[in-house]
Amino acid sequence: MIKFTYKTKVYYKDVDQMGVVYYNRYYEYFEAARTELLQSMSIDVTSIENEGYFLPVITSHCDYKVGANFEDILLVNTMINKPPKATMRIDYEIYRSSNNELLVTGYTIHAFTDQSGKAVKPPKGLVHILKSNIQSIGSD
Amino acid sequence: MIKFTYKTKVYYKDVDQMGVVYYNRYYEYFEAARTELLQSMSIDVTSIENEGYFLPVITSHCDYKVGANFEDILLVNTMINKPPKATMRIDYEIYRSSNNELLVTGYTIHAFTDQSGKAVKPPKGLVHILKSNIQSIGSD
Amino acid sequence: MIKFTYKTKVYYKDVDQMGVVYYNRYYEYFEAARTELLQSMSIDVTSIENEGYFLPVITSHCDYKVGANFEDILLVNTMINKPPKATMRIDYEIYRSSNNELLVTGYTIHAFTDQSGKAVKPPKGLVHILKSNIQSIGSD
Amino acid sequence: MIKFTYKTKVYYKDVDQMGVVYYNRYYEYFEAARTELLQSMSIDVTSIENEGYFLPVITSHCDYKVGANFEDILLVNTMINKPPKATMRIDYEIYRSSNNELLVTGYTIHAFTDQSGKAVKPPKGLVHILKSNIQSIGSD
Numbered sequence: 362m363i364k365f366t367y368k369t370k371v372y373y374k375d376v377d378q379m380g381v382v383y384y385n386r387y388y389e390y391f392e393a394a395r396t397e398l399l400q401s402m403s404i405d406v407t408s409i410e411n412e413g414y415f416l417p418v419i420t421s422h423c424d425y426k427v428g429a430n431f432e433d434i435l436l437v438n439t440m441i442n443k444p445p446k447a448t449m450r451i452d453y454e455i456y457r458s459s460n461n462e463l464l465v466t467g468y469t470i471h472a473f474t475d476q477s478g479k480a481v482k483p484p485k486g487l488v489h490i491l492k493s494n495i496q497s498i499g500s501d
Numbered sequence: 502m503i504k505f506t507y508k509t510k511v512y513y514k515d516v517d518q519m520g521v522v523y524y525n526r527y528y529e530y531f532e533a534a535r536t537e538l539l540q541s542m543s544i545d546v547t548s549i550e551n552e553g554y555f556l557p558v559i560t561s562h563c564d565y566k567v568g569a570n571f572e573d574i575l576l577v578n579t580m581i582n583k584p585p586k587a588t589m590r591i592d593y594e595i596y597r598s599s600n601n602e603l604l605v606t607g608y609t610i611h612a613f614t615d616q617s618g619k620a621v622k623p624p625k626g627l628v629h630i631l632k633s634n635i636q637s638i639g640s641d
Numbered sequence: 642m643i644k645f646t647y648k649t650k651v652y653y654k655d656v657d658q659m660g661v662v663y664y665n666r667y668y669e670y671f672e673a674a675r676t677e678l679l680q681s682m683s684i685d686v687t688s689i690e691n692e693g694y695f696l697p698v699i700t701s702h703c704d705y706k707v708g709a710n711f712e713d714i715l716l717v718n719t720m721i722n723k724p725p726k727a728t729m730r731i732d733y734e735i736y737r738s739s740n741n742e743l744l745v746t747g748y749t750i751h752a753f754t755d756q757s758g759k760a761v762k763p764p765k766g767l768v769h770i771l772k773s774n775i776q777s778i779g780s781d
Numbered sequence: 782m783i784k785f786t787y788k789t790k791v792y793y794k795d796v797d798q799m800g801v802v803y804y805n806r807y808y809e810y811f812e813a814a815r816t817e818l819l820q821s822m823s824i825d826v827t828s829i830e831n832e833g834y835f836l837p838v839i840t841s842h843c844d845y846k847v848g849a850n851f852e853d854i855l856l857v858n859t860m861i862n863k864p865p866k867a868t869m870r871i872d873y874e875i876y877r878s879s880n881n882e883l884l885v886t887g888y889t890i891h892a893f894t895d896q897s898g899k900a901v902k903p904p905k906g907l908v909h910i911l912k913s914n915i916q917s918i919g920s921d
Contacts, residue, residue: 370813372809372812372813372816373657373658373663373812373816373826374657374663374665374809374812374813376657376658377653377654377656377657377658378653378656378657378658378659378660378711379555379557379658380658381557383653383654384528384532384557384558384561384609385525385526385528385529385532385561385654386525388524388525388528389525389792389794392524392525392792392793392794393790393792393794396792396793396852405852406793406851406852407850407851407852415519417519417521417524417565417568418524418565419564419565420562420563420564420565421524421525421561421562421563421565422560422561422562422563423560423561423562424559424560425557425558425559425560425561428557428618430827431658431826431827432816432825432826432827469524478568510673512669512672512673512676513672513676513686513797513798513803514669514672514673514797514803514805516797516798517793517794517796517797517798518793518796518797518798518799518800518851519798520798523793523794525794529652529654532652532653532654533650533652533654536652536653536712545712546653546711546712547710547711547712570687571686571687571798572676572685572686572687659835659837661837664808664812664837664838664841664889665805665806665808665809665812665841666805668804668805668808669805672804672805695799697799697801697804697845697848698804698845699844699845700842700843700844700845701804701805701841701842701843701845702840702841702842702843703840703841703842704839704840705837705838705839705840705841708837708898749804758848
């Protein structure tokens with residue numbers, strides 16, 4: 362399993378009139394988190410796109426347990442369990458840093474397409490790096 | 502089944518550099534659509550909240566088939582199949598108006614809480630109106 | 642003067658924990674309003690862009706008087722006073738529909754560029770339509 | 782002058798179909814930046830609000846020179862030149878980190894209100910801290 366923790370903070374822009382983060386904003390945290398997970402393995406999405414590959418989300422899912430509040434520091438655990446085949450799944454857990462409370466869990470599933478939106482095989486370089494990182498961390 | 506169609510339009514604010522609506526923005530269309538579905542039955546969320554009831558989302562899910570583009574007119578079919586018990590599920594389908602193409606499907610599940618976030622029974626008035634509307638449309 | 646009124650509604654996505662619309666969201670209403678102003682003159686931005694013209698915002702400004710609330714209906718008066726030259730200015734006033742209260746005023750200034758971002762003259766068709774509409778409404 | 786530099790990064794959520802950050806998103810960077818400027822002086826906005834003070838934006842302004850792109854690192858210089866009186870002005874400059882290019886400049890003006898939205902004098906603690914920090918950095 363590849364695991365990366367992305368740290369972010371809740372600002373006014375994210376919080377609704379119930380005083381908690383609006384439900385679709387967690388998907389923005391997920392996006393930043395997976396971008397940084399890839400970056401942690403020296404993969405930047407811009408380079409992938411410049412090579413003609415796109416990773417559109419085909420499924421998104423989130424379960425909300427406790428709402429995050431303004432000025433909370435959030436830790437977004439971001440995990441890839443299997444190398445990509447036709448699709449790639451990324452899992453997320455968001456914790457409130459101050460008390461280690463689990464706030465939300467979720468996942469996104471990504472396809473691989475060319476610029477025209479046609480499904481293609483995942484880029485070999487990406488598969489190679491992900492496989493290496495999944496194996497190097499052991500048998501989970 | 503209660504069914505309502507909410508119409509909206511895609512603006513620049515919603516579209517990413519792939520030229521399609523960013524994946525979390527569909528959840529904003531879902532929110533507007535369910536607010537208008539309730540409004541179509543003379544229920545406004547502000548009044549529900551003024552009575553001390555809140556309907557936080559506890560699960561959100563979306564499957565993306567085709568991306569919506571800038572200036573597309575979208576039709577958001579919004580459906581409630583069962584009266585709420587401890588939770589309420591709302592289903593959505595988004596079509597591109599110009600060619601009736603199905604773009605995304607999804608659902609949200611809502612809890613009922615008081616202002617402090619404690620789970621409560623759904624407000625009787627809401628349950629009554631939803632039950633009446635589900636029954637009045639027949640056996641589906 | 643060209644004047645168009647765009648109608649929109651405030652949803653949860655727009656409202657912050659003070660219970661009023663978050664300050665940058667009014668700029669999204671401005672964008673929708675100017676898109677519909679152009680549409681009211683049979684100009685769609687997609688066609689302008691397909692001809693190779695872009696209208697990036699070079700200045701945005703907003704003065705906030707009273708906050709808009711959840712489920713408010715908003716009327717966005719959108720005005721063009723002069724035909725575009727090197728730039729085009731659009732003015733906005735947002736009223737709460739229920740009580741005709743003026744909530745915010747603002748403006749955006751747009752440049753004309755080609756796809757590479759280089760400044761170009763405004764598209765002749767657009768200038769023609771705007772001039773015609775400004776004149777046809779008389780001496781203001 | 783108080784000056785603080787907030788560092789952030791551009792993600793997909795912020796970028797429009799021109800490939801640059803959507804014009805109202807810079808105001809979200811401004812908000813995060815001023816929250817961190819205050820934090821750098823041990824002021825958190827949550828505490829100010831818990832004491833009954835709110836700092837709503839009454840004017841926002843932004844001039845756009847060059848667009849920020851996906852995965853750009855941005856440096857948001859955030860400046861307070863004068864202690865607050867009835868209002869407080871904060872200035873911003875956003876640079877692209879990779880080439881020190883100035884992308885946007887802007888400012889926000891804030892009022893001080895109580896929870897009901899009524900104008901009040903700025904909280905003494907905040908004024909004291911801001912005055913001390915403005916003076917301690919010398920004659921600019």
